[in-house]
Structure formats: structure tokens, C-alpha cells
Amino acid sequence: MLKQVSIVLIETSHPGNIGAAARAMMNMGLEKLVLVRPHKFPSATATARASGAVKVLAEARVCDTLDEALQDTRLVLGASARSRSIAWPECDPENASQKISAVNGEAAILFGREHSGLNNEELDRCHQLLKIPTNPTFSSLNVASAVQVMAYEMRCLWLKMQQNEANEAEQNGQVAQSEQHIPASSELMDGFYQHLEQTLIDVDYLDPEKPRRLMRRLHRLFNRAAPSDTEINILRGILTAAQKQSK
Amino acid sequence: MLKQVSIVLIETSHPGNIGAAARAMMNMGLEKLVLVRPHKFPSATATARASGAVKVLAEARVCDTLDEALQDTRLVLGASARSRSIAWPECDPENASQKISAVNGEAAILFGREHSGLNNEELDRCHQLLKIPTNPTFSSLNVASAVQVMAYEMRCLWLKMQQNEANEAEQNGQVAQSEQHIPASSELMDGFYQHLEQTLIDVDYLDPEKPRRLMRRLHRLFNRAAPSDTEINILRGILTAAQKQSK
Numbered sequence: 001m002l003k004q005v006s007i008v009l010i011e012t013s014h015p016g017n018i019g020a021a022a023r024a025m026m027n028m029g030l031e032k033l034v035l036v037r038p039h040k041f042p043s044a045t046a047t048a049r050a051s052g053a054v055k056v057l058a059e060a061r062v063c064d065t066l067d068e069a070l071q072d073t074r075l076v077l078g079a080s081a082r083s084r085s086i087a088w089p090e091c092d093p094e095n096a097s098q099k100i101s102a103v104n105g106e107a108a109i110l111f112g113r114e115h116s117g118l119n120n121e122e123l124d125r126c127h128q129l130l131k132i133p134t135n136p137t138f139s140s141l142n143v144a145s146a147v148q149v150m151a152y153e154m155r156c157l158w159l160k161m162q163q164n165e166a167n168e169a170e171q172n173g174q175v176a177q178s179e180q181h182i183p184a185s186s187e188l189m190d191g192f193y194q195h196l197e198q199t200l201i202d203v204d205y206l207d208p209e210k211p212r213r214l215m216r217r218l219h220r221l222f223n224r225a226a227p228s229d230t231e232i233n234i235l236r237g238i239l240t241a242a243q244k245q246s247k
Numbered sequence: 248m249l250k251q252v253s254i255v256l257i258e259t260s261h262p263g264n265i266g267a268a269a270r271a272m273m274n275m276g277l278e279k280l281v282l283v284r285p286h287k288f289p290s291a292t293a294t295a296r297a298s299g300a301v302k303v304l305a306e307a308r309v310c311d312t313l314d315e316a317l318q319d320t321r322l323v324l325g326a327s328a329r330s331r332s333i334a335w336p337e338c339d340p341e342n343a344s345q346k347i348s349a350v351n352g353e354a355a356i357l358f359g360r361e362h363s364g365l366n367n368e369e370l371d372r373c374h375q376l377l378k379i380p381t382n383p384t385f386s387s388l389n390v391a392s393a394v395q396v397m398a399y400e401m402r403c404l405w406l407k408m409q410q411n412e413a414n415e416a417e418q419n420g421q422v423a424q425s426e427q428h429i430p431a432s433s434e435l436m437d438g439f440y441q442h443l444e445q446t447l448i449d450v451d452y453l454d455p456e457k458p459r460r461l462m463r464r465l466h467r468l469f470n471r472a473a474p475s476d477t478e479i480n481i482l483r484g485i486l487t488a489a490q491k492q493s494k
Contacts, residue, residue, distance in 0.1 A: 024392055029382040053385065089428070094403075133402055135276040138300065145271055145395045152396045155380055156341075205488035217481060225472035234464060241452035246492040 001101045001158050006032040006108040007147055008069050010122065013114050015040045019049030019057065020144030021111075026053035028151035029158070033060040034069045034108070066110075066122060070186045074105035075226075078118050078126035079146050081139050089224055090129045093153035099128065101157060104182050109150060111143050124216060125186065127223040183226035192232050193219065199239040202246040248348045248405050253279040253355040254394055255316050257369065260361050262287045266296030266304065267391035268358075273300035275398035276405070280307040281316045281355070313357075313369060321352035325365050325373035326393050328386050335376045340400035343377045348404055356397060358390050430473035439479050440466060446486040449493040 007025055012018050018041060022033055033056050035041055041062060050057050063069040070076060077096050080088075091099065100107045109130060112118035123129070132141060132149050141149070184192075197215055200206035206214060227235065254272055259265055265288060269280055280303050282288055288309060297304050310316040317323060324343055327335075338346065347354045356377060359365035370376070379388060379396050388396070431439075444462055447453035453461060474482065 026385045027381045134274045138273045148392045149399045203488040203492050241450040242489040245450050
């Protein structure tokens with residue numbers, strides 16, 4: 001579980017925060033750091049603040065786009081301090097850790113800019129928002145502190161799982177691997193959303209001039225369902241059938 | 248509970264860590280910072296890293312001795328990364344929070360020097376050691392990160408306690424009507440599924456002779472999303488638009 005989570009820092013301004021995040025990750029057993037357009041990296045300040053977590057920094061992936069950062073990712077969570085006007089599905093760190101452990105594939109947690117967090121396009125990529133409980137009158141966590149809290153919760157859950165496994169192994173025999181629900185990757189979901197948007201235009205439901213609000217609502221709805229690969233194929237089959245009628 | 252805990256930093260070398268600890272505390276609703284022989288305080292670096300948590304810094308008590316810092320304290324916990332040769336009683340952050348909430352008086356958590364932690368005389372003052380679970384091969388947390396994790400756990404417990412109180416109050420008071428995600432009723436869902444089935448027939452996607460298996464899959468998918476009334480209206484709007492094209 002800890003090896004399947006990427007911490008994605010977007011347009012981080014202060015290299016010190018990158019270093020502190022790397023240290024927090026390694027302290028908790030996380031390894032995959034992804035930096036989208038960092039203002040300055042590599043940096044001596046980052047290395048100093050990493051305080052020995054050089055492996056995480058050295059292996060960090062630097063990306064130009066979020067698409068690149070989220071390749072092969074099946075679950076995307078976005079850390080958010082603010083409450084949004086449209087109610088996105090939210091989870092707390094404990095809950096988020098459970099979702100990550102259940103995903104059976106790569107997961108990513110996005111952490112936004114120091115002063116402005118994640119923008120709407122980035123939020124659209126998130127299946128859920130991660131909300132760390134804070135003092136409402138002073139709610140903005142340092143980005144590395146947010147990484148620390150989330151990494152800590154993941155480690156706590158991981159330790160619990162290890163403990164449970166040890167207990168089960170003791171009772172001997174293997175646990176049957178059941179046929180599980182595996183959510184589709186971000187790429188598949190993106191393809192679906194593009195297809196959906198085009199179909200809604202084709203059937204005259206969506207005004208191509210102002211698609212944003214409706215599409216955001218639909219993102220929210222389908223991200224909540226977290227369709228599997230098969231389900232995405234069915235949904236796209238339906239969209240294609242509807243498009244044929246509109247010719 | 249949050250007001251009764253002092254965070255005691257002993258001989259902190261880097262003023263940045265003092266500022267970051269103050270921010271972490273205020274983020275989680277803690278107020279009492281005690282500094283025992285800080286190398287440099289006040290400091291512009293501390294103020295910058297506190298990022299607005301100036302109240303905590305301004306009200307910090309600076310002490311020459313640990314005795315002075317621990318006046319009137321009923322429970323003392325000491326944060327420790329190392330396992331000690333003498334087995335001190337240990338607790339994790341969750342457990343530590345419970346002890347603090349139970350103490351019914353002032354509590355303090357000691358955080359030692361960046362490089363050497365707490366010394367034996369300081370450990371002698373502790374009722375228990377606080378051990379934050381970490382990666383055994385890279386276990387030394389930044390001092391402000393350790394404060395962050397512990398403050399977060401205390402807030403989580405405090406929120407649970409508030410919630411329990413609220414639940415109790417609700418049982419003879421009123422139920423708060425919050426603007427939440429409320430799933431649509433089964434009638435609305437039934438209407439939607441009938442509409443969906445008819446549309447799939449109209450656009451030639453579904454064979455009306457054997458609709459069962461596909462419809463069961465779609466039930467499972469949309470039930471998982473648990474659409475709200477508004478979302479059902481949007482989905483039915485889309486179905487109607489698709490049906491119009493198929494005439």
C-alpha cells in the first residue's frame with residue numbers, strides 16, 4: 001500500500017517544502033514523489049530540509065503536466081483546505097487511507113500551491129477531496145505538514161493491516177482473493193468524459209459555449225461511482241449508440 | 248482538552264522549527280507553546296515560518312528550566328524516536344491523546360533537541376514516552392513534524408468528543424438540517440432506471456428481449472454513485488435529449 005501512493009506536489013514555490021515533504025514521506029515509508037512544474041528543483045534548500053531523505057528526492061519524477069504525473073493512476077485524491085461551492089465528495093485522512101488501501105493499483109494525492117492550492121481543472125481530476133481537520137479560524141496547513149499528516153495516517157493503517165495479516169496467518173491457511181471492484185485508470189476516465197461531453201453536444205443537451213458547470217457536476221457523479229474498466233466500456237457503448245441516432 | 252496541553256520545545260536550535268511548530272499548533276487549535284532555552288527567540292525566521300500563527304509565538308513562555316516549564320502540569324509525555332535501553336512505558340499518538348483528554352488538568356508534551364532529543368533527566372520527568380510510528384530505517388522526524396502529528400491526533404479525538412456531545416444533544420434537541428449530499432429516493436431511482444432502459448432500447452443499444460444482465464450492471468453502477476435528486480434530473484434530461492434524436 002505505501003509503495004503504491006504517489007505524493008504529487010503542484011507548482012510548489014519553496015524548495016524547502018519539497019525537502020520537508022520528502023523527509024515526511026520517508027519517515028512514514030512512502031517513496032514516490034512527483035513534482036509538477038516546481039519553481040526550483042533540484043535545490044540545496046530542498047536537500048537540506050530533506051535531512052537525509054535523499055533517495056526520495058533523487059528518485060522524484062518532475063513533470064510538465066498533471067496528465068503525465070497521473071499516468072496509470074486509478075485513484076486521485078486532492079488535498080483541499082477550502083470548502084468548495086459545489087459540494088465535492090470529501091474524506092478525512094483516515095478515510096482516504098482506507099480508500100487508497102482498497103484501490104488495488106496506483107493512487108495519487110495532489111497537494112496544490114502554497115498560496116492558492118489546487119485549481120478547478122486539477123480538482124476535476126480528483127475522485128475525492130482530502131480534507132484534514134483544522135482549526136476553522138486558521139486552517140491553512142503548510143504543504144509539507146499536510147503531507148506529513150496524510151503519510152502518518154497511511155502508516156498507521158498499514159501497521160494495522162500488517163498486524164491483521166500476522167493474526168490471520170497465525171490462524172493458518174490463505175485467504176481467498178475475491179473478485180474485487182477495481183476502478184478504471186484516470187486515462188480511461190478522461191476518455192469517457194471527453195466522449196460524454198461530445199455526445200451531450202451531439203444530442204443538443206449541452207451548450208458547447210458553456211459546458212463547465214454541467215460537466216463538473218457529471219465528473220462528481222461518475223467519480224463517486226468509480227466505474228470499472230468494464231463499466232466504462234458499457235457507458236461508452238451507450239454514448240456511441242446515442243451519437244449514431246443524432247447523425 | 249486542546250487548551251490544556253502545552254507543547255514544550257527544549258533547546259531548539261533552528262528558529263524555523265519553532266515557527267513551524269507554532270503554525271502546526273494553531274492549525275489544530277492548540278495554544279500553549281513553551282520554549283526551554285531556545286537558541287534564538289524571538290526570531291524573524293520563526294515568525295516567517297509561523298505564517299500567521301503570531302498569537303502562539305507572541306504568547307509563548309520562554310523558560311530557563313524544565314521545572315519552570317512544567318509548573319502545575321499533571322501529565323508529562325516525552326516524544327522519543329529511539330527505543331530506550333530501559334523500557335519506559337510508551338504510547339502512540341492516539342493513545343497519548345486519550346491520556347491527555349482523561350487527565351482533567353494541565354498536560355505537557357516534551358520535544359527534545361533536533362539532534363539528540365531528550366536527555367535522561369528530562370525523560371525522568373515523563374510519565375510516558377510518546378512514540379510516533381515511523382519507518383525503522385529512517386525514523387527521526389523533524390521536531391515541528393512531530394508536533395504536527397501529535398496536534399493532529401489531539402484534534403481528531405477532540406472532534407470525536409464534540410461529535411459525541413452533539414449526538415447526545417440531538418437526541419432531545421433538533422436535528423440540524425445541513426446542506427449535504429442526499430441520495431434520491433427509491434421511487435426517483437426506479438423512475439430513472441425505467442427511463443434509462445427505455446432510452447437504451449430507443450437508441451438500439453439494448454435488446455428488449457434480454458435486458459436483464461446489462462440493466463443489473465447499470466443498477467449496480469448508479470446505485471454506487473447514489474445520485475441526488477438534482478443529479479437524477481440532469482441524467483433524465485440527458486436521456487430525454489437522446490430519445491429525441493432517435494425519433
